[in-house]
Amino acid sequence: MKISVGVNVGHDASIAVLNYENDARGNLVVYEAERFSKIKHQEYFPIQAIPQIMAEVKDVWKTPSHNFAICCNEIGTTVKERLFIQKKDYTQALKSLRAENFSKILNNNITDISHHLCHAYSALYFSPYEEAIIVVADGVGSNGDVYKESLNDYSTDEQPEKVTKKNFESISIYHQKNGSLTLIEKTWGEYLPYLQPDIFLNHGLGSYYTAAANYIFANWHEAGKVMGLSAFGENQCHDDKLFEYLESEFKKERNIYKGQKLFNEQPKNDFKRSADIAKTLQHYFEKKMISLVKKLKADFPLIENLILTGGCALNCLTNSILVNNKIFKNIYIPPCPNDEGISLGAAFYKSLNGGLTKFRPYPIQDQNPFLGSQRILTELENHNKIKEIFNDYEVSYQADPTQRAAELICDGELIAWFQGRSECGPRALGNRSILGLPSKQGLKNYLNQYIKCREDFRPYGCSVTKEDAHRYFESPKDYEMPYMSFAPKVIEQQKHLLTQVTHLDNTCRIQTVSKEQNLLYYQLIKKIEGISGHPLVLNTSLNIMGQPILESIKDAHAFFQSSKMKHLFLGNLYISK
């Protein structure tokens, strides 16, 4: 079988299966552990995904010819040690699943790849360009030991002796020319125990965001919330003092990482202090990224394409500033730049290096970001079974679900929209979405209080047809922003249409939708335009705060039962309360 498998055993654990049997580009499925375990950002070996993989790719564990790759980046542990920690659990689980062969194959066929190289290969899989600069920036990558183990994957003059297990990948820059990646530069961060005694942090762009998320929300995964909070703050210092300011803030309370929330459970004035930290940090982040990108352009004046990946590529405010600055002609962010994409990077590394495929640029309009389990496609067709599950509710068949959905949205209703395979990564792209009219007064508050149960300072995103985005947002005409990775300013005259999705700083995180990438969702937005006059829809992920995006029909039922949502579209079925 022409299959390669990649595994991410860090946070946001996942298994990616790339199958080249009937598809030259590879039929790709990314099984995210959290979608099955319901533990958000779940780490360690993603055992929970295995039954699904077994059901969908029946022979995946059976032959010894598979190409397995795995990524590990923990202090002091190599890949094997990391698996050993879990060995008891996972061996038992595999036995009960009759998948014992898997551990044998895995142990004999592992290739260790550094975290940043996986990010880079994940970006390479989706790269629409023959040539580009790829910037990988995140909280923390692999340590020096993992890097040294896989050193022959890199072409670099750097002396590996200089890096140790106390040094971590911070920013890695690659030159992509067709299917090959050449490391241009790698910045190493040093483990700073005073910043974080039990989770590794270093002097890096992403690490500071991680530290701020922990400091403010007692959750180091909440960098996105810090970005949203920044609109409410003021920059607290001159540019040359930014670094010192942030360090001194984080040092003020040595126990900040032990779960004490600065914001939300504290007196009100802490909101201001939290927002000021967030604003100062965002300013620091933007300044650093802009100067990095300018330097890269100066070093590679003939290259017009820039790809940003790693968790820092989720900073949609900075991404939009970079687009507006026009330093590079094109900026592309892949659909899974954060750690959900690590397993894909590992699998694609094996595919290319194992001769299973060849690189070819992947035009954005052809890309498929809906990489969740494939079994849902047949489950959505089984109407009798769905009716059985939803027997407490009214269920009706809709030959064209977009018509009824658009009518409800334009009447000011919120709908749950569950179609096809799920999106890879943490945001909705129109297959697992809650949708509403972005001009409907009070919608955001209702969503916050009764459906999503989340903080009221956080903004919502908006989907818009690709060809119309520039009429509502300050973005270049026909610029592709299909993955909610950019937050341009809302055009002043159009603000009244976007009251529920315009943030305090007048930005809005947008998704440009094309008929090539998601025909059904595109048709829905066109129907909304037909009724309201504008191809705009508020789009937020179909989940409750703190829980993963819905994966299965069972999940949809549990959500519908426990929430105040009144309308649910499951494929061609409309379910109402």
Ligand SMILES: [Fe+2]
């Ligand atoms: Fe990462």
